[in-house]
Amino acid sequence: MAEEQLLLSGDSPWSGGVSPFGVKWNKLMMWMFIITDALIFAGLLASYGFARLASDRWPDPAEIFHLSFLALMTFILISSSATMASAVGAARECHWTAATRFVLLTILGGLAFLGCQAYEWASLIGEGARLSSNPWGVVPFGSYFFVLTGFHGTHVLSGVVVLAITAFRSATGRSSADGIEVAGLYWHFVDLVWVFIFTLFYLI
Amino acid sequence: MAVASSAGVHHEPKSFMRRYIFSQDHKIIGIQYFLTSAVMGVVAGLLAMLIRLHLAWPEAKWPFLAKLFPLGMEDGLMKPEFYLSLVTMHGTLMVFFVISLALIGGFGNYLIPLQVGARDMAFPFLNMLSYWTIVPGCLIMLASFFVEGGAAASGWTAYPPLSAVEHAIPGSGMGQTLWLLGMALFIASFTMGGLNYVATILNLRTHGLSMMRLPSFIWTMLIASIVGLLAFPPLTAAAVLLLFDRHGGTSFFLPSGLFFGKQVLEHAGGTPLLWQHLFWFLGHPEVYVLVLPALGITLEILPTFTRKPIFGYRMTVYSLCAIAILGMIVWGHHMYVSGMSPYVGEFFAIGTLSITLPSAIIGFNMLASLWGGSLRFSTPMLFALGTISLFGTGGLGGIFLGNATSDIQLHDTYYVVGHFHFMIGGVTLFAIFGGLYYWFPKMFGRMMNEGLGRVHFWLSLVSFYGLFLTMHFLGFGGMPRRYFEFSKFNFLAPIRDLNVLVSVFAFVMGATQIIFLCNFFWSIFRGAKAERNPWKAAALEWTAPSPPPHGNWGDQLPQVHRWPYDYSLPGAHEDYVGQTVTPGEAKFSA
Numbered sequence: 001m002a003e004e005q006l007l008l009s010g011d012s013p014w015s016g017g018v019s020p021f022g023v024k025w026n027k028l029m030m031w032m033f034i035i036t037d038a039l040i041f042a043g044l045l046a047s048y049g050f051a052r053l054a055s056d057r058w059p060d061p062a063e064i065f066h067l068s069f070l071a072l073m074t075f076i077l078i079s080s081s082a083t084m085a086s087a088v089g090a091a092r093e094c095h096w097t098a099a100t101r102f103v104l105l106t107i108l109g110g111l112a113f114l115g116c117q118a119y120e121w122a123s124l125i126g127e128g129a130r131l132s133s134n135p136w137g138v139v140p141f142g143s144y145f146f147v148l149t150g151f152h153g154t155h156v157l158s159g160v161v162v163l164a165i166t167a168f169r170s171a172t173g174r175s176s177a178d179g180i181e182v183a184g185l186y187w188h189f190v191d192l193v194w195v196f197i198f199t200l201f202y203l204i
Numbered sequence: 205m206a207v208a209s210s211a212g213v214h215h216e217p218k219s220f221m222r223r224y225i226f227s228q229d230h231k232i233i234g235i236q237y238f239l240t241s242a243v244m245g246v247v248a249g250l251l252a253m254l255i256r257l258h259l260a261w262p263e264a265k266w267p268f269l270a271k272l273f274p275l276g277m278e279d280g281l282m283k284p285e286f287y288l289s290l291v292t293m294h295g296t297l298m299v300f301f302v303i304s305l306a307l308i309g310g311f312g313n314y315l316i317p318l319q320v321g322a323r324d325m326a327f328p329f330l331n332m333l334s335y336w337t338i339v340p341g342c343l344i345m346l347a348s349f350f351v352e353g354g355a356a357a358s359g360w361t362a363y364p365p366l367s368a369v370e371h372a373i374p375g376s377g378m379g380q381t382l383w384l385l386g387m388a389l390f391i392a393s394f395t396m397g398g399l400n401y402v403a404t405i406l407n408l409r410t411h412g413l414s415m416m417r418l419p420s421f422i423w424t425m426l427i428a429s430i431v432g433l434l435a436f437p438p439l440t441a442a443a444v445l446l447l448f449d450r451h452g453g454t455s456f457f458l459p460s461g462l463f464f465g466k467q468v469l470e471h472a473g474g475t476p477l478l479w480q481h482l483f484w485f486l487g488h489p490e491v492y493v494l495v496l497p498a499l500g501i502t503l504e505i506l507p508t509f510t511r512k513p514i515f516g517y518r519m520t521v522y523s524l525c526a527i528a529i530l531g532m533i534v535w536g537h538h539m540y541v542s543g544m545s546p547y548v549g550e551f552f553a554i555g556t557l558s559i560t561l562p563s564a565i566i567g568f569n570m571l572a573s574l575w576g577g578s579l580r581f582s583t584p585m586l587f588a589l590g591t592i593s594l595f596g597t598g599g600l601g602g603i604f605l606g607n608a609t610s611d612i613q614l615h616d617t618y619y620v621v622g623h624f625h626f627m628i629g630g631v632t633l634f635a636i637f638g639g640l641y642y643w644f645p646k647m648f649g650r651m652m653n654e655g656l657g658r659v660h661f662w663l664s665l666v667s668f669y670g671l672f673l674t675m676h677f678l679g680f681g682g683m684p685r686r687y688f689e690f691s692k693f694n695f696l697a698p699i700r701d702l703n704v705l706v707s708v709f710a711f712v713m714g715a716t717q718i719i720f721l722c723n724f725f726w727s728i729f730r731g732a733k734a735e736r737n738p739w740k741a742a743a744l745e746w747t748a749p750s751p752p753p754h755g756n757w758g759d760q761l762p763q764v765h766r767w768p769y770d771y772s773l774p775g776a777h778e779d780y781v782g783q784t785v786t787p788g789e790a791k792f793s794a
Contacts, residue, residue: 016321016764017411025326025403032399036433043441043482047456050478132453132470139473143454147445 030182034189037155041193044148045200051140059136061202065120073116074198077156080109081191084184091177096170099180103167106187110160117153121146148197155190162186216754226336228328229754233335234314235647238640240335241305242721244342248297251290253714258282260707262689276354284688285374288357291686292375293345295360296383299490300390301342303632307497308394308432309338311639312401312425314647318745319419321410321762323755326403334396341389348382356383359686361483364457364476368449369464381450384443391436391443398429412764416521417783419743419768420514423521424500427528428493434532435489442482449474477542484535492531494628496524498635499566499595502588504768505642506570508741509585510577511779513769516569523562523569530559540608541615549608556606563599567592582739583657587638590665591631597669598626601676616686619679622672630668637664637720644727645734649750652731656723663716670709678702742780743768 013020021028052058061067087102124145128135134142166183169175217223227233257266265280276286313331317324325331348355357375358366366372367380405426409418418426445456449471457479460472507514514520536544536552570592579585601623604610614620637660644652681699683690690696690703737746744764748756762784770781 012414014415015411016409016413016417019407021406025407028407029327029399029403032402032433033395036395036399036437039434039437040441043438043485044444046438047441047445047478047482050481051456051474054475055473130453131448132455139455139471143448143452143456143473147448147454151444 024178027178027182027185030185034185037189038193041151041196044144044151045196048140048144048148048201051144055138055140057138059138059141064124064136065202067202069116069120070198070202073113073120074194076109076116077113077191077194080106080113081188083109084187088177088181088184091170091175091180094177096173096175099175100167100170103163103170103180107160107163107167110156110163110187114153114156114160117149117156121149145201148201152190152193152197155193159187159190226332228324228332230313230317230324230328230331231647231752233331234310234312236335237305237309237313237338240339240342241302241310242724244297244305245302245717246721247346248294248302249714249717251294251297252710254282255287255290255294256707256710258287259689260704262691285357286354287688288359288373288686289349289355289375289379292357292359292362292383293349293355296356296387297345299360299494299628300387301338301345303494303628303636304390304394305338306636307494307501307632308425308428309335309397311421311497311501311636311643312397312429314643315421315745316401316404316425317408318646318748318752318756319422319743319768320405320408321413321744321757321764322404322408323757323761325400326408327400330396331400334393334400337389337393337396341386341393344382344389345386348379348386351378351382353377353379355379361487362446362479363483364446364449364479365462365464367479368446368457368476369462369469370450372464381447384447384450388440388443391440394432394436398433401425401429402433410761410764413744413783416518417764417767419500420503420517420520421497421500423524424496424503427524428496431489431496431528431531432493435486435493438482439486442479446479477539480539480542481535484538488535488538489528489531491624491628492527494632495595496527498591498632499524499570501635501639501642502570502591503573504743505584505588505638506573507769507771508642508739508743509580509582509588510574511580511771512573512577513767513771514569515572515575516565517767517769520566520569523565526562527559527566530555530562534559534606537606537608537611540611546608553606553608557603559606560599560603563595567596567599570595582641583652583654583661584638584642584739586658586661587634587641590661591634591638593665594626594630594634594668597673598623598631601626614679616684617679618675618683618685621685622675622679625672625675630672634664637661640724642739643745644724644731645738646745646748646750646752648728648731649734650727650731651734651738652727653723656719660716660719660723663712663719667709667713667716671706671713674702674706674709678706740778740780742770742782744783747782747784 013022019025019028083102083105087099087106090096090098090102129142129145131143131146133139136142162183166175166180170180217227223229224232227236254269263281266277267280269277270280273286276283276289313325316322353374353376355375356362356367356379357373358380362380362383366376370377370380405418405422445454448454449456449458455471455474457476458469458471458474459476462469462471503514503520534552534555536548537556540549540552601619605614605620605623641652641657644650678699681696683696683699690700734750736748736750738750739746744762745752747762764783765786766781766783768783770776770783772779773781
């Protein structure tokens, strides 16, 4: 439905009839959605900060989590961002088989990350951590752990679904480089959020 | 001159379902939003009538109401928990499901593509999805009256612990959960709509329609959408946390030592203040999300009925931006009595009072737009003038609430109730009515009845002032809001009976809206036929047929050569020059 042209003539990009940022509406919309979604995480992380500062003590994350395992998880997720970028690059050059393969590799990275997260949840639940209580005696610690990582994990899962659709479309020749790029934007965003959660919840 | 478009004319869907129910046409979706808003408005208005009935005569029995509400009004006497549900749901429905739906969903969808010269929204399917997300939201909100314990009763602000502890009061049960789900659907719907609006306004403006030629209404919609997209997500986060507090056993908003039902609750480690911050981070910008488009509608109506360009267009645009930025950082002025540090309070107070500057600039620009014009007092103009009046009165009252020193006295009194009804109940409502009278011919190809419109306006204005200005004085007298009854407080004895007067005005106000509804629906089918441009307005939407066809513009998109406010140009043939008229043509013809 959208009838728009990218900036070609010598007009000002804001004078109408062209996209002022030189992007199509779907990419513009994805950027705005990412800002919106980032603010949900900002709300959750700010709440977590509020609770942590208000608490008179807080468990040492290094004693509870296996940071080397978490480093592996982070490495997997960031590598999947790299494969995603390669997929966009391949699609730009119309190498659709390569693009599909790189998207599939990205999905694999996402699934591996989710598997690690499931393992981490299972071991913590095995130690007695629950939403409402935990063995380390600071109630918000467990609550925020499950809500923050759970909310992020849900985002990874929905990203995997989006990428699966993208891979299918790419394999059947119905995709465009722009479509893959827009899906990739979301994926990079999900990875970036993890960096914040990793730093703010696990490291400090 | 027009520009050839690549997509050409769109084929109109023929089946009834695709055309009127699951339509992707922005005009149908806009009208769907209006009708939904009207239904919710009738419900929310009737809730207000019940509230006023009780407050005026707290001891009277109403047997016919006992039949309608066997639990809430047993023996015809209102129960306190039912009263709290009424107050909560009246506020929630009016703010999110009536005013937002009409202003953002209704006018936004209908007017944005027409005023920017596009065929539809950027992503029509998402637009349809946005409407069909709000419908279950409305149904869930309405259904919450019929679950055990009744609808949510913790106020439209849903402060914990009332909203977080399931057995606190009857309304804290299932009703509160449904309230949260309904709000989640509303936020999802608003996000989809907002993304569409911003993308459409930025990317789909037609040739020649630069940002500084945009109609004021489009500017306000752009800014309101951006503000909404930034302000709603933290409330989403808060709603997620509150749902976990209610059903997952967490204590995000619940401190230790809470005492309910003769026992200490097990919760520990949270704070209800966190909810207040997250809620008002949305709640205050939401005021501007609603008020700015209302001002935009007024700024569209004024030039048409004064036959002169609006005054200070650029300053208005800059002021709108300033309001949006300042509005995002002043949420704390709703929480002066929460025990915040006086230094933090000072920050919020200075921020809030600085908003009066851009607001006053817009207000004076609207007044100056009237100066020297040839005023025509048609119904849309009357409502536009009413909006300016309410904006001035309400804004003046708000200064005392923005300042911590006076707010601490007035907090949670009827002064606050009166004030916010002026702003998000009056400015918005009068602008919605003005906009509907103004664009009705475009929407349905018929005119609304002028005589009934004038009666509707004058009765609404007088009863509105009688109703909400009186509330300001009740607040000065110390009457607290949300209280079930006041007969036990001696200090209120001198002013208590004013509640009868307030209620009478409320009933007049409510009954007056019946005139509007009759006029609206009668005119859709029986109103006088409207031509393409019945008000002789210069803006782009009036160059499309009334009602515009699917795809709006025929074969070619319009080309814009000027801003939408070229009235009474020297040398022009007529006293208005449409946006599509080239500079050469304007000299010789219209």
